[in-house]
Amino acid sequence: xxxxxxxxxxxxxxxxxxxxxxxxMNPDPDYSAAYVVLRTDSGAEGHGFCFTIGRGNxxxxxxxxxxxxxxxxxxxxxxxxxxxxxxxxxxxxxxxLGPEKGVxxxxxxxxxxxxxDLAGRVAGVPVWRLLSDMTPDQVVDxxxxxxxxxxxxxxxxxxxxxxxxxxxxxxxxxxxxxxxxAYTTTPGWLGxxxxxxxxxxxxxxxxxxxxxxxxxxxxxxxxxxxxxxAREAVGPDxxxxxxxxxxxxxxxxxxxxxxxxxxxPWWIEEPTSPDDVLGHAAIRAGVRPVRVATGEHVANRVVxxxxxxxxxxxxxxxxxxxxxxxxxxxxxxxxAAKYGVPVCPHAGGVGLCELVQHLAMFxxxxxxxxxxxxxxxxxxxxxxxxxxxxxxxxxxxxxPTAPGMxxxxxxxxxxxxxxxxxxxxRS
Amino acid sequence: xxxxxxxxxxxxxxxxxxxxxxxxMNPDPDYSAAYVVLRTDSGAEGHGFCFTIGRGNxxxxxxxxxxxxxxxxxxxxxxxxxxxxxxxxxxxxxxxLGPEKGVxxxxxxxxxxxxxDLAGRVAGVPVWRLLSDMTPDQVVDxxxxxxxxxxxxxxxxxxxxxxxxxxxxxxxxxxxxxxxxAYTTTPGWLGxxxxxxxxxxxxxxxxxxxxxxxxxxxxxxxxxxxxxxAREAVGPDxxxxxxxxxxxxxxxxxxxxxxxxxxxPWWIEEPTSPDDVLGHAAIRAGVRPVRVATGEHVANRVVxxxxxxxxxxxxxxxxxxxxxxxxxxxxxxxxAAKYGVPVCPHAGGVGLCELVQHLAMFxxxxxxxxxxxxxxxxxxxxxxxxxxxxxxxxxxxxxPTAPGMxxxxxxxxxxxxxxxxxxxxRS
Numbered sequence: 001x002x003x004x005x006x007x008x009x010x011x012x013x014x015x016x017x018x019x020x021x022x023x024x025m026n027p028d029p030d031y032s033a034a035y036v037v038l039r040t041d042s043g044a045e046g047h048g049f050c051f052t053i054g055r056g057n058x059x060x061x062x063x064x065x066x067x068x069x070x071x072x073x074x075x076x077x078x079x080x081x082x083x084x085x086x087x088x089x090x091x092x093x094x095x096x097l098g099p100e101k102g103v104x105x106x107x108x109x110x111x112x113x114x115x116x117d118l119a120g121r122v123a124g125v126p127v128w129r130l131l132s133d134m135t136p137d138q139v140v141d142x143x144x145x146x147x148x149x150x151x152x153x154x155x156x157x158x159x160x161x162x163x164x165x166x167x168x169x170x171x172x173x174x175x176x177x178x179x180x181x182a183y184t185t186t187p188g189w190l191g192x193x194x195x196x197x198x199x200x201x202x203x204x205x206x207x208x209x210x211x212x213x214x215x216x217x218x219x220x221x222x223x224x225x226x227x228x229x230a231r232e233a234v235g236p237d238x239x240x241x242x243x244x245x246x247x248x249x250x251x252x253x254x255x256x257x258x259x260x261x262x263x264x265p266w267w268i269e270e271p272t273s274p275d276d277v278l279g280h281a282a283i284r285a286g287v288r289p290v291r292v293a294t295g296e297h298v299a300n301r302v303v304x305x306x307x308x309x310x311x312x313x314x315x316x317x318x319x320x321x322x323x324x325x326x327x328x329x330x331x332x333x334x335x336a337a338k339y340g341v342p343v344c345p346h347a348g349g350v351g352l353c354e355l356v357q358h359l360a361m362f363x364x365x366x367x368x369x370x371x372x373x374x375x376x377x378x379x380x381x382x383x384x385x386x387x388x389x390x391x392x393x394x395x396x397x398x399x400p401t402a403p404g405m406x407x408x409x410x411x412x413x414x415x416x417x418x419x420x421x422x423x424x425x426r427s
Numbered sequence: 428x429x430x431x432x433x434x435x436x437x438x439x440x441x442x443x444x445x446x447x448x449x450x451x452m453n454p455d456p457d458y459s460a461a462y463v464v465l466r467t468d469s470g471a472e473g474h475g476f477c478f479t480i481g482r483g484n485x486x487x488x489x490x491x492x493x494x495x496x497x498x499x500x501x502x503x504x505x506x507x508x509x510x511x512x513x514x515x516x517x518x519x520x521x522x523x524l525g526p527e528k529g530v531x532x533x534x535x536x537x538x539x540x541x542x543x544d545l546a547g548r549v550a551g552v553p554v555w556r557l558l559s560d561m562t563p564d565q566v567v568d569x570x571x572x573x574x575x576x577x578x579x580x581x582x583x584x585x586x587x588x589x590x591x592x593x594x595x596x597x598x599x600x601x602x603x604x605x606x607x608x609a610y611t612t613t614p615g616w617l618g619x620x621x622x623x624x625x626x627x628x629x630x631x632x633x634x635x636x637x638x639x640x641x642x643x644x645x646x647x648x649x650x651x652x653x654x655x656x657a658r659e660a661v662g663p664d665x666x667x668x669x670x671x672x673x674x675x676x677x678x679x680x681x682x683x684x685x686x687x688x689x690x691x692p693w694w695i696e697e698p699t700s701p702d703d704v705l706g707h708a709a710i711r712a713g714v715r716p717v718r719v720a721t722g723e724h725v726a727n728r729v730v731x732x733x734x735x736x737x738x739x740x741x742x743x744x745x746x747x748x749x750x751x752x753x754x755x756x757x758x759x760x761x762x763a764a765k766y767g768v769p770v771c772p773h774a775g776g777v778g779l780c781e782l783v784q785h786l787a788m789f790x791x792x793x794x795x796x797x798x799x800x801x802x803x804x805x806x807x808x809x810x811x812x813x814x815x816x817x818x819x820x821x822x823x824x825x826x827p828t829a830p831g832m833x834x835x836x837x838x839x840x841x842x843x844x845x846x847x848x849x850x851x852x853r854s
Contacts, residue, residue, distance in 0.1 A: 102529015
């Protein structure tokens with residue numbers, strides 16, 4: 001199969017108009033996708049994107065176009081998508097702009113995810129099944145092992161995947177019957193009033209969620225009050241995670257979390273810079289028993305490797321589009337399994353829920369083999385724009401059944417929200 | 428003073444045609460600058476750029492343009508350039524694309540460096556003097572302290588700067604008389620023949636250099652032979668640094684460096700991923716007494732902070748354009764001084780020698796107060812395109828005297844090498 005063209009779209013939703021998605025670092029995000037359709041000479045196509053919060057989305061679309069010479073007119077071997085991903089990551093001139101981080105890496109994510117969407121469509125299966133049906137050797141070949149072997153070797157990964165084959169049929173039956181556990185961030189945006197926080201927290205419990213999340217880090221007194229209101233609303237048994245979106249230095253993070261401790265936060269998410277491995281380790285030691293979580297802004301597998309080596313996190317929050325897509329996330333899932341740290345994917349944004357469910361379900365079936373202390377983030381925004389939106393029931397993600405990676409934004413939505421010339425932005 | 432416009436230029440030199448700049452990770456770089464002229468209503472202007480190796484330079488120019496709404500039409504207080512830098516770094520929507528790394532951060536470097544070039548021109552002094560003449564309070568106000576305070580507080584930095592005022596006049600006299608020590612990478616590019624390596628090594632010693640650098644990491648037998656030839660050429664007293672450009676995993680790095688040890692490499696530079704703080708610490712422990720150096724691809728001050736906290740490096744190689752310019756490099760110099768690690772700036776590329784000399788001379792006069800084990804990289808490429816090129820004598824950088832940051836590329840060169848429409852690229 002040859003890749004014949006890349007169609008690139010700048011799609012932006014004006015979410016800042018209602019303060020959906022507001023947090024201590026990101027007061028006015030316009031949730032956006034740098035979106036690509038990978039077209040092939042077979043007629044089959046794959047959809048992928050990376051997620052931004054508005055300004056600069058055009059840099060990600062431009063970066064996707066910068067990869068075009070490595071992709072368009074080239075063969076794509078659907079049985080060797082690791083090679084495809086490495087071709088993008090190892091281009092020396094584009095690598096200079098990272099390496100393997102920031103705009104170029106996010107653009108690679110869009111392309112790699114599109115290639116998996118394509119592979120799922122061609123095989124007629126959802127990507128969680130495509131991945132789970134691979135042999136251990138095939139899975140190992142997806143990852144880029146460069147810089148990982150001091151923590152995990154391909155042989156160790158193969159052993160781990162082989163061991164995880166036991167009980168697979170039972171887990172798949174359970175997944176198809178009841179889905180994968182979720183938690184919801186819907187109640188907790190920083191821009192919401194106390195009444196809205198309480199109302200949405202109650203609704204979350206009524207909807208079957210066993211964990212919610214609150215944004216914190218703006219003002220300590222506000223956070224204490226909001227945390228108390230949320231705890232009163234959900235009762236003692238529902239977990240409440242808190243998320244500071246990188247707002248603090250190390251010492252401040254420890255003090256702030258300790259002040260919230262009477263209301264039993266389940267984890268503190270992004271307490272500080274996502275680059276600060278040692279800082280997270282210090283915070284983790286300082287806030288026990290509150291767990292430390294991070295990942296949505298962690299640049300690549302090398303930083304995740306160190307977060308695990310340094311015992312800096314209790315919860316690893318992979319992101320579908322920040323690292324270079326499915327292949328790098330396979331490496332990250334394998335690292336997390338080796339170190340015994342549960343993966344709770346970051347989602348929300350535009351279509352992140354749609355993408356990460358495939359990775360979490362693959363993890364359950366073929367890597368960690370467990371859903372214990374594992375939950376996928378859920379936010380109730382923007383799903384209506386997808387052709388295969390996530391389905392939530394009783395606080396759980398139901399396994400998608402359509403072929404591909406659930407990555408396709410409806411053509412009408414792509415036109416309506418096209419930036420800067422779509423009707424939503426012209427008005 | 429108001430910023431009235433940004434003129435942005437994509438300037439690329441076809442260096443790959445002669446294998447200048449070739450190394451184990453970057454076989455065919457086309458040294459390039461994403462270049463900006465910051466125009467003001469006063470008529471004064473500032474020049475700045477970030478450095479790339481070709482493809483993707485257009486992403487950095489686009490990122491500079493993405494910052495335009497934060498800059499054009501806005502006041503610029505030359506006495507508070509820390510505020511200017513933080514305005515760029517803290518824009519939440521653009522920050523999402525890093526945070527503080529990759530394309531957006533490199534573009535911020537171009538703008539911040541241009542602001543300092545402007546400030547130097549307005550004050551009528553070179554930037555090394557502009558910085559060195561600031562009070563400790565003024566220097567402290569340049570840095571963005573977010574994420575640093577667990578390693579260094581503003582108060583500690585102020586004390587350190589105050590202590591460094593002793594002996595300043597003597598050091599300035601010495602700097603003006605004999606310049607700042609340099610080392611040369613000119614002999615050691617991986618694409619050069621053995622004869623060229625030997626000839627250029629001999630020339631370097633004859634030119635007064637006391638340290639040269641060789642690229643390694645392609646093939647071990649080749650590296651052993653080249654290291655032996657270089658050692659035979661320069662004799663036992665000239666230092667030979669080696670540079671792997673991120674080619675290795677941790678274990679491989681240790682083995683490879685040990686194999687070169689009979690020829691006494693002075694430091695091993697970029698043995699592995701620039702993100703791998705813990706990996707560098709392991710390599711350092713494994714290759715003693717060979718020193719470990721890194722920095723040209725280190726994304727930001729948070730990663731440098733950890734390299735110092737983890738005692739992972741012996742030599743800190745700041746880069747003028749990878750982190751967000753002068754202000755972030757001031758923070759990095761202060762961190763290095765606190766931890767007692769010498770700074771040996773990365774240079775070469777396009778105009779990096781021109782920029783970093785100002786930072787190293789500021790460090791000598793006002794921060795570390797020392798040139799012991801400190802050398803600025805020198806590569807003899809592309810200086811002819813600058814209006815105020817570096818001057819090297821007896822293996823040392825002479826202090827620049829022209830106002831500004833030596834950042835201006837001649838207008839003729841900007842036109843000649845404009846990409847893709849300049850004469851060099853059209854032909």
